[in-house]
Amino acid sequence: MKRGITKREREVTDIDEIRGILDRGKIVHVGMIDGDMPYVVPMNYGYTLEEGKLTLYLHGATTGRKLDVIRVNPKVFIEIDTDIVPFKGEAACQYGVSYASVMGEGIAELVEDVEGKMDSLNKLMITQTGRSFEFVPKMVTGVTVIKIHISEFTAKKRPVRNGAELG
Secondary structure, eight states, rough: OOOSSSSSGGOOHHHHHHHHHHHOOOOEEEEEEEEEEEEEEEEEOOEEEEETTTEEEEESSSSSHHHHHHOOOOOOEEEEEEEEEEEOSSSSSGGGGEEEEEEEEEEEEEEOOOHHHHHHHHHHHHHHOOOOOOOOOHTTTTTTEEEEEEEEEEEEEEETTTHHHHH
């Protein structure tokens, strides 16, 4: 079931604007369920957004809690935010924070093959640095690569009101 955005006026549907949010964000918060408790971990990411399909690429150690959790339950929820600017108002309820964000649910997959790892890590580096890098098999054997297929996502933004930035 697809859930909508409560404040429709903040919804972002333009694919180029969504790409801009993903390019500026740099950190994804990945939510998982560990037993009966939520578990969230912030990570660097790379992405592809092709024909409306969003895929994230993450990397990390070869052991650890997030891998244990993903192996048991690969369902995840992601959140990326950027452009965070607090703003002021005349009354307390007029203060707030501007932002842009992408949120979605998906399935995490551990990338096992060397070619897939090298491709995924290059996508991560392009997102993080704007540059493409070459990887050799020896470089990728010591890391785990996680590929998240996002089945549904939404994007939204709350712009800064003119002259209202806190300073």
